Amino acid sequence: xxGIDHKKVLAQRLSARLGRRAVLKxxxxxxxxxxxxxxVPGIARAQQSGHLKIASIKVIDTLDPHFTGxxxxxxxxxxxxxxxxxxxxDGENVTFEPDLAESWDLEDDKTHVFKLRExxxxxxxxxxxxxxxxxxxxxxxxxxxxxPHAWKLALLDTIDIVDPxxxxxxFSEPYAFLPVALTGSTGRAxxxxxxxxxxxxxxxxxxxxxxxxxxxxxxxxxxxxxxxxANPDYFEPGMPKLERVTFVLMNxxxxxxxxxxxxxxxxxxxxxxxxxxxxxxxxNATLYGEIEGNYTFVGMNCKRAPFDDINLRRAVxxxxxxxxxxxxxxxxxxxxxxxxxxxxxxxxxxxxxATSGRGQWFDLEKAKAFRAKAANQGEIEATYVMxxxxxxxxxxxxxxxxxxxxVGIKAKLELVEPATWxxxxxxxxxxxxxxxxxxxxxxxxxxxPEFRSDGAWNFGGWVNTEFDxxxxxxxxxxxxxxxxxxxxxxxxLLMDEAGIAIMAHMPIYKVFSNKVQGxxxxxxxxxxxxxxxxx
Amino acid sequence: MxxxxxxxxxxxxxxxxxxxVASFGLLKLAPGDPIQIMLGSExxxxxxxxxxxxxxxxxxxxxxxxxxxxxFVQGDWGTSYVARTDIYTYAFKEALPxxxxxxxxxxxxxxxxxxxxxxxxxxxxDTAFDAGSAVLALTGTAFPSFLLGILLIWFFAVKLQxxxxxxxxxxxxxxxGGIYHMILPxxxxxxxxxxxxxxLTRATLIEVMEQPYIAAARARGEPSWRVIWVHGVRNxxxxxxxxxxxxxxxxxxxxxxxETVFNLPGIGQMLTSAVLGREYMVVQAGVMMTATLFIxxxxxxxxxxxxxxxxLRARK
Numbered sequence: 046x047x048g049i050d051h052k053k054v055l056a057q058r059l060s061a062r063l064g065r066r067a068v069l070k071x072x073x074x075x076x077x078x079x080x081x082x083x084x085v086p087g088i089a090r091a092q093q094s095g096h097l098k099i100a101s102i103k104v105i106d107t108l109d110p111h112f113t114g115x116x117x118x119x120x121x122x123x124x125x126x127x128x129x130x131x132x133x134x135d136g137e138n139v140t141f142e143p144d145l146a147e148s149w150d151l152e153d154d155k156t157h158v159f160k161l162r163e164x165x166x167x168x169x170x171x172x173x174x175x176x177x178x179x180x181x182x183x184x185x186x187x188x189x190x191x192x193p194h195a196w197k198l199a200l201l202d203t204i205d206i207v208d209p210x211x212x213x214x215x216f217s218e219p220y221a222f223l224p225v226a227l228t229g230s231t232g233r234a235x236x237x238x239x240x241x242x243x244x245x246x247x248x249x250x251x252x253x254x255x256x257x258x259x260x261x262x263x264x265x266x267x268x269x270x271x272x273x274x275a276n277p278d279y280f281e282p283g284m285p286k287l288e289r290v291t292f293v294l295m296n297x298x299x300x301x302x303x304x305x306x307x308x309x310x311x312x313x314x315x316x317x318x319x320x321x322x323x324x325x326x327x328x329n330a331t332l333y334g335e336i337e338g339n340y341t342f343v344g345m346n347c348k349r350a351p352f353d354d355i356n357l358r359r360a361v362x363x364x365x366x367x368x369x370x371x372x373x374x375x376x377x378x379x380x381x382x383x384x385x386x387x388x389x390x391x392x393x394x395x396x397x398x399a400t401s402g403r404g405q406w407f408d409l410e411k412a413k414a415f416r417a418k419a420a421n422q423g424e425i426e427a428t429y430v431m432x433x434x435x436x437x438x439x440x441x442x443x444x445x446x447x448x449x450x451x452v453g454i455k456a457k458l459e460l461v462e463p464a465t466w467x468x469x470x471x472x473x474x475x476x477x478x479x480x481x482x483x484x485x486x487x488x489x490x491x492x493x494p495e496f497r498s499d500g501a502w503n504f505g506g507w508v509n510t511e512f513d514x515x516x517x518x519x520x521x522x523x524x525x526x527x528x529x530x531x532x533x534x535x536x537x538l539l540m541d542e543a544g545i546a547i548m549a550h551m552p553i554y555k556v557f558s559n560k561v562q563g564x565x566x567x568x569x570x571x572x573x574x575x576x577x578x579x580x
Numbered sequence: 581m582x583x584x585x586x587x588x589x590x591x592x593x594x595x596x597x598x599x600x601v602a603s604f605g606l607l608k609l610a611p612g613d614p615i616q617i618m619l620g621s622e623x624x625x626x627x628x629x630x631x632x633x634x635x636x637x638x639x640x641x642x643x644x645x646x647x648x649x650x651x652f653v654q655g656d657w658g659t660s661y662v663a664r665t666d667i668y669t670y671a672f673k674e675a676l677p678x679x680x681x682x683x684x685x686x687x688x689x690x691x692x693x694x695x696x697x698x699x700x701x702x703x704x705x706d707t708a709f710d711a712g713s714a715v716l717a718l719t720g721t722a723f724p725s726f727l728l729g730i731l732l733i734w735f736f737a738v739k740l741q742x743x744x745x746x747x748x749x750x751x752x753x754x755x756x757g758g759i760y761h762m763i764l765p766x767x768x769x770x771x772x773x774x775x776x777x778x779x780l781t782r783a784t785l786i787e788v789m790e791q792p793y794i795a796a797a798r799a800r801g802e803p804s805w806r807v808i809w810v811h812g813v814r815n816x817x818x819x820x821x822x823x824x825x826x827x828x829x830x831x832x833x834x835x836x837x838x839e840t841v842f843n844l845p846g847i848g849q850m851l852t853s854a855v856l857g858r859e860y861m862v863v864q865a866g867v868m869m870t871a872t873l874f875i876x877x878x879x880x881x882x883x884x885x886x887x888x889x890x891x892l893r894a895r896k
């Protein structure tokens with residue numbers, strides 16, 4: 046195992062942060078909070094100004110980072126909390142850097158030592174030390190009730206508190222997914238919450254979140270708004286810049302856009318693809334968005350006829366005209382996908398994938414050849430379960446159905462309500478459906494839990510033990526060069542056996558009015574507002 | 581009188597009981613599972629089962645209903661599954677006032693615009709004015725209210741920037757601000773009712789104007805405005821109030837779309853998201869409130885007849 050490269054890169058990243066750390070120490074942050082901090086926060090607050098109002102269009106389930114399943118909630122949670130690590134994007138590469146940690150070292154490939162920042166306090170005034178970090182990690186790993194993210198820390202063996210600001214995590218195996226698992230964003234497992242607040246509020250923590258982040262939680266009025274205010278004691282000097290942030294909870298994206306154009310709100314945490322043209326044409330707002338870590342696909346039920354037939358599945362996989370799908374279903378905004386690994390995974394994505402000969406693409410002759418080999422040569426009728434859900438609703442099903450007809454599959458489109466759709470998908474009551482896995486930053490979470498033979502999310506029920514072994518093997522390899530070919534092989538199996546028919550990688554958009562400055566875009570559907578100010 | 585009132589109340593309770601059983605049962609029969617929805621895509625079977633048991637959703641239907649009903653009558657409306665909101669605060673203190681404000685504004689618009697228009701149409705029967713108002717009324721009934729809402733937003737809020745696009749301010753806290761925010765949604769929701777009241781007023785007034793007492797009033801030499809606005813309009817009050825009471829259900833239905841378009845945090849939005857998220861107890865709270873409101877208003881309509889028609893008072 047070569048953990049050395051990993052460590053070297055880490056050291057380089059850390060040295061770049063030294064300057065900022067020195068400033069923090071100079072401020073004597075520990076002393077500041079210990080002496081009840083009367084005048085100092087006042088001075089700090091003076092730097093903060095402006096009230097940002099931003100529409101949040103999707104469902105917010107809870108503000109408890111360890112229990113949410115929604116990226117729209119993470120967007121807000123991440124402004125209240127910090128993770129042990131954070132995601133950094135320089136416009137080209139996505140990397141993982143210490144956030145609450147000051148340094149992150151590997152003693153060996155299974156032992157990670159985190160030195161925490163000094164003097165960081167939760168919003169309730171309790172210290173964020175090694176005890177608090179341990180508390181949060183254990184809450185995810187083995188808390189009651191069980192966190193849906195517990196699996197991300199399944200390999201975590203022991204947590205040792207070396208000193209009040211140093212914590213040592215020992216894993217049973219080298220854990221390549223760890224950097225993602227420990228971020229405060231899509232990983233969720235590494236988000237650190239205030240132990241005092243969890244003890245006080247219990248299951249209601251999600252209504253009273255207390256973190257270390259740039260903004261403090263103020264209030265949450267159902268269907269109305271979530272209010273945050275600046276945390277003047279935030280550990281990154283000079284931040285946050287805003288005094289107040291309101292997430293306006295909305296159901297109707299076109300109303301949000303109208304409110305943005307009328308100047309009633311300053312941005313949208315999500316801009317549906319069908320509104321992007323309108324935003325582009327509007328001079329006073331800026332669109333942020335790139336292809337993010339996701340992939341969309343047509344799922345087939347491999348557990349029952351007709352799609353238990355590999356040749357029929359292959360026929361579907363080669364019959365989908367991805368150019369047409371991108372144009373008609375995704376408003377021309379998405380990018381054709383050949384395999385699940387997506388562009389933001391810069392160490393794993395192959396920029397020349399289109400010419401590499403790997404994956405699936407549109408080839409009607411090939412599709413027809415596979416169809417000719419299928420067991421059932423008669424006309425096949427298949428139930429395609431669709432709902433007004435996801436980024437583009439039923440557009441995919443409508444675009445795909447005629448393509449399937451070309452290989453003699455008559456898709457019976459069944460429109461159901463989203464909750465019903467979810468139930469039918471989870472229970473395998475479908476022949477075809479379409480779905481998207483989003484906010485992936487590592488190939489492990491991109492394919493392994495989704496397509497593992499006994500995986501809880503493997504709704505299509507594709508089974509391949511070689512695939513399982515490759516992914517399990519890749520999980521414990523830290524070296525990127527060694528890890529990459531394992532995932533390529535695993536992906537190739539999935540694509541060749543057509544466990545799914547892959548379609549596209551989608552851009553995820555956010556909009557801010559031009560008054561809003563300093564927003565740092567990260568291709569993981571995050572809306573971090575600590576650097577944002579209002580002109 | 582007292583016996584009558586008690587009878588009405590008993591009747592109301594029976595109706596509420598059936599409404600609550602029906603809405604609870606229907607939502608349970610609909611496929612969908614709140615736990616699956618709240619866990620999102622990434623969950624394990626273990627956390628699924630644990631959460632189901634924790635929220636009591638593994639209990640049989642009748643036990644769940646009985647548990648809810650017993651708590652509800654004691655004033656414990658429960659906590660929503662996902663967001664852990666106190667449902668009483670959410671539904672009764674936050675959402676209900678919004679919907680009541682919106683409904684009152686719409687009713688006020690409907691009466692203040694619909695009645696005068698109807699009266700004028702009746703008086704100027706078969707003139708160009710009458711024909712014009714008939715066309716307007718027909719358009720009003722036929723026009724989908726959400727589309728009107730979006731058009732009003734684009735024209736008055738985005739292009740002319742005269743009104744806010746969305747949002748709610750309580751008129752109790754900021755009277756003018758509240759009214760300002762209610763004008764566009766109020767108009768959107770009331771178009772249908774303005775049209776309906778205009779036609780109803782016109783039809784009933786034409787009938788009333790042919791009654792002998794109107795001829796008598798004219799014969800006494802009373803001025804024309806008095807004949808119409810006092811003798812005439814007073815006699816259309818009863819059918820008007822009856823219809824308004826019965827149409828309250830339609831009005832409450834309309835709040836769902838209007839609240840969504842204008843992003844008002846009322847019962848309509850609450851019920852929509854609760855039904856989509858299978859938040860059984862929130863749906864129950866919403867249904868019980870609207871049912872009570874509907875029954876209560878129709879009770880008031882019944883009780884108002886003696887005030888509107890002296891002949892009913894005399895008979896007693």
